[in-house]
Amino acid sequence: MGSEEHRAPKSGLILAVNAGSSSLKISLFKRSPSPSPSPNDDSHAVELLLTSTIDNISAPPARFSFALAAHAEGRETKKEPVERVRDHASAFAHFLDYLKREASIDRAQIVHVCHRVVHGGDYFKPVVITDESYHHIERLSDLAPLHNGGALSVIKACIDALPNASSIAYFDTSFHRTIPEHIAMYAIRQDVARRRGLKKYGFHGLSYAFILRAVSAHLQRAPVSLNLIVLHLGSGASMCAVAGGQSLDTTMGLTPVSGLPGATRCGVIDPSLIFHYTNRAGRISHDRSLAVDVHVTEAEEILNKRSGWAALTGTTDFGEIEEEDEGKWKTAFDLFVDRILGFLGGYYLKLGGKVDALVFAGGIGERSVELREAVLEKAACLGFKLDPEANGKVDGDESVVVDVGKGKEGKRVLVCRTDEQLEMAKECALDSRFWEE
Numbered sequence: 001m002g003s004e005e006h007r008a009p010k011s012g013l014i015l016a017v018n019a020g021s022s023s024l025k026i027s028l029f030k031r032s033p034s035p036s037p038s039p040n041d042d043s044h045a046v047e048l049l050l051t052s053t054i055d056n057i058s059a060p061p062a063r064f065s066f067a068l069a070a071h072a073e074g075r076e077t078k079k080e081p082v083e084r085v086r087d088h089a090s091a092f093a094h095f096l097d098y099l100k101r102e103a104s105i106d107r108a109q110i111v112h113v114c115h116r117v118v119h120g121g122d123y124f125k126p127v128v129i130t131d132e133s134y135h136h137i138e139r140l141s142d143l144a145p146l147h148n149g150g151a152l153s154v155i156k157a158c159i160d161a162l163p164n165a166s167s168i169a170y171f172d173t174s175f176h177r178t179i180p181e182h183i184a185m186y187a188i189r190q191d192v193a194r195r196r197g198l199k200k201y202g203f204h205g206l207s208y209a210f211i212l213r214a215v216s217a218h219l220q221r222a223p224v225s226l227n228l229i230v231l232h233l234g235s236g237a238s239m240c241a242v243a244g245g246q247s248l249d250t251t252m253g254l255t256p257v258s259g260l261p262g263a264t265r266c267g268v269i270d271p272s273l274i275f276h277y278t279n280r281a282g283r284i285s286h287d288r289s290l291a292v293d294v295h296v297t298e299a300e301e302i303l304n305k306r307s308g309w310a311a312l313t314g315t316t317d318f319g320e321i322e323e324e325d326e327g328k329w330k331t332a333f334d335l336f337v338d339r340i341l342g343f344l345g346g347y348y349l350k351l352g353g354k355v356d357a358l359v360f361a362g363g364i365g366e367r368s369v370e371l372r373e374a375v376l377e378k379a380a381c382l383g384f385k386l387d388p389e390a391n392g393k394v395d396g397d398e399s400v401v402v403d404v405g406k407g408k409e410g411k412r413v414l415v416c417r418t419d420e421q422l423e424m425a426k427e428c429a430l431d432s433r434f435w436e437e
């Protein structure tokens with residue numbers, strides 16, 4: 001496991017790895033020799049060299065894509081199904097093989113690998129992987145059954161394949177440490193809650209941190225002056241109320257299964273449903289496809305892996321769902337809009353009606369013209385207004401933040417191309433603990 005010595009030469013390469021529930025997204029960056037020209041400008045901290053995505057990991061065959069950054073020599077993009085990818089570790093191995101074969105990158109120059117770890121519990125700062133931090137993340141695996149195990153398997157593979165690089169964990173939960181106690185607390189006995197860490201942690205925090213910075217740069221306003229309602233809608237979907245640049249509330253809870261439904265997750269349910277769904281619900285599941293060392297009950301397995309869009313429609317791809325105007329697809333679409341509106345109304349009130357922007361992000365939030373339309377049709381009564389022409393043209397615009405509407409009192413509607421890998425790489429490049437003077 002990693003050593004305590006982790007300062008690297010100041011112009012080294014940073015690999016950023018994002019193990020999502022059904023995808024592995026990887027980007028390679030070069031650290032700028034002078035990453036921060038001024039305290040508020042991080043735009044030149046790193047330079048992108050290449051990106052790669054392996055998606056559909058939980059609905060095989062997985063698909064692999066690889067692209068060198070636009071400015072790199074011999075730019076190319078590949079997209080192909082890969083039978084050998086069955087989990088996050090084999091996805092990472094496939095990427096490393098491809099990198100060795102196809103790109104003229106010297107792997108020895110990779111000095112730090114940033115790993116997105118969804119559940120950090122009470123770890124808030126990024127940590128270098130050592131025996132202690134590895135076991136801390138492992139102990140939390142049961143609270144992020146679709147995530148922490150996969151991330152740990154990639155961390156292990158990385159330590160073997162890149163022994164000279166340090167592995168650093170960046171946590172989704174960190175952004176939400178500002179949620180006030182009465183909001184994070186469940187109405188249960190607090191001696192038990194404290195002993196077992198039973199409270200709302202919230203996830204997608206790296207994405208929310210990226211979005212906050214990007215929207216702040218776009219609106220040319222300091223993060224502390226911003227009130228936002230952000231929707232990160234991907235395979236896992238969540239929303240966040242940002243008050244004065246800090247997380248005030250978010251829809252996921254103790255684990256990422258709560259809040260909005262997702263590709264295979266149920267979202268909010270009456271907790272009693274568990275006892276009525278199957279009489280085996282309380283038993284430990286023997287599902288072999290869950291990541292190693294994750295112990296979940298049959299109920300958790302059903303609610304995490306066999307619910308959501310997969311259960312309602314048979315597909316995990318929201319792009320397919322939105323194309324159909326009738327039947328179970330239409331019902332699933334309407335159900336999603338209904339759940340979003342429930343939280344949107346609540347967050348609007350919690351922010352006292354002072355909302356600078358509604359921000360859509362994630363695979364669905366960034367690409368679904370119809371979903372943005374359906375949400376905004378209902379949110380018009382709160383003073384938000386969508387520009388249908390701008391909404392239809394988001395795909396053709398490569399900006400990180402795109403304006404799609406402006407309503408009463410300057411309330412904006414924005415689409416943000418979120419990038420958790422870039423968020424980690426920037427944080428790493430600017431962290432003096434990790435670089436030689």
Ligand SMILES: Nc1ncnc2c1ncn2[C@@H]1O[C@H](COP(=O)(O)OP(=O)(O)O)[C@@H](O)[C@H]1O
Binds near residue numbers: 020021236263318319
């Ligand atoms: N054109 C599209 N319209 C609506 N949804 C889409 C479209 N393309 C992709 N998606 C959805 O985006 C999801 C992936 O989102 P992403 O944020 O990349 O997920 P992940 O949680 O794996 O990081 C896919 O599962 C699919 O449902």
Ligand SMILES: CC(=O)OP(=O)(O)O
Binds near residue numbers: 021172204235
């Ligand atoms: C926390 C979470 O659900 O992440 P993802 O959407 O990447 O699966």
Ligand SMILES: [Mg+2]
Binds near residue numbers: 021235
């Ligand atoms: Mg994701």
